[in-house]
Amino acid sequence: MKNTALITGASNGIGWELAKIHASKGGDLVLVARNKSKLDELKIELEKQFNVTVYTISKDLSATNSAQEIYDETNKQNIQIDVLINNAGFGDFGMFAETSWNKELQMINLNITTLTLFTKLYLKDMIKRGSGKIMNVASTAAFQPGPTFAVYCASKAYVLSFTEAISNEVGDQGITVTALCPGATETGFKAAAGMDESKIFKGKKLPSAKEVAQYGYSSMLKGRIVAIHGLLNSVMANSVRFAPRALTLKISRIMLSKA
Numbered sequence: 001m002k003n004t005a006l007i008t009g010a011s012n013g014i015g016w017e018l019a020k021i022h023a024s025k026g027g028d029l030v031l032v033a034r035n036k037s038k039l040d041e042l043k044i045e046l047e048k049q050f051n052v053t054v055y056t057i058s059k060d061l062s063a064t065n066s067a068q069e070i071y072d073e074t075n076k077q078n079i080q081i082d083v084l085i086n087n088a089g090f091g092d093f094g095m096f097a098e099t100s101w102n103k104e105l106q107m108i109n110l111n112i113t114t115l116t117l118f119t120k121l122y123l124k125d126m127i128k129r130g131s132g133k134i135m136n137v138a139s140t141a142a143f144q145p146g147p148t149f150a151v152y153c154a155s156k157a158y159v160l161s162f163t164e165a166i167s168n169e170v171g172d173q174g175i176t177v178t179a180l181c182p183g184a185t186e187t188g189f190k191a192a193a194g195m196d197e198s199k200i201f202k203g204k205k206l207p208s209a210k211e212v213a214q215y216g217y218s219s220m221l222k223g224r225i226v227a228i229h230g231l232l233n234s235v236m237a238n239s240v241r242f243a244p245r246a247l248t249l250k251i252s253r254i255m256l257s258k259a
Helices: 013-024 036-050 066-076 101-129 150-170 189-193 209-222 231-242 245-256
Strands: 005-008 029-033 054-058 083-086 132-137 175-181 226-228
Touching: 005 013, 005 101, 013 029, 013 036, 013 083, 013 209, 029 036, 036 054, 054 066, 066 101, 083 101, 101 132, 101 150, 101 175, 132 150, 132 209, 150 175, 150 226, 175 209, 209 226, 226 231
Parallel strands: 005 029, 005 083, 029 054, 083 132, 132 175, 175 226
Antiparallel strands: none
């Protein structure tokens, strides 16, 4: 396989669009998600349209050791991963005392544990080769606490901090590590998180998954460490550093409340 990218959460949304972009540039793919039929559908489309090789793995990435199992599978298939895109993730909306712990544990496993292990496993191989690119999909939610969205925002803050640190560690070894931070985007995320009625989504004209994917992929190629999609999102994310914490919390609570 040539210039192969492994993309998690590739069965829809930003992951689906990232796969199309990479294939359009002649790159092969390893696509990972739970929905095998959607992965196979995308595989057929990309192989036919772009004459690339696509290998699919159906896996629940919130499960313990799922990253290790996928790493072992790519090694078994003798597939070298040149680009790692940790895109899979989900959120859950509601007061923390009332939300499901099982769902939050799955969220932590997926958004944090699996992403971290994927990065460790494939980064070691990239260091040996002296080349590679990693993109971790964080969120503008990473820049402030999120009342009613507490675990998700905290998990994305981890992704952002982790990515920045690793980028510094390997920046002189031919490897770039990028944190893509989208704001609210037109994907299946809001429905899955139960946020259809929140002010941050309802009635807003949101950027498409394709727009965010194009920006993220371009930022990764340029080696940006933190890539915040959209001027307003960038201004808001950076302004948090100068605002009193109490005010930031109040604004976050208002934005995440129902419209």
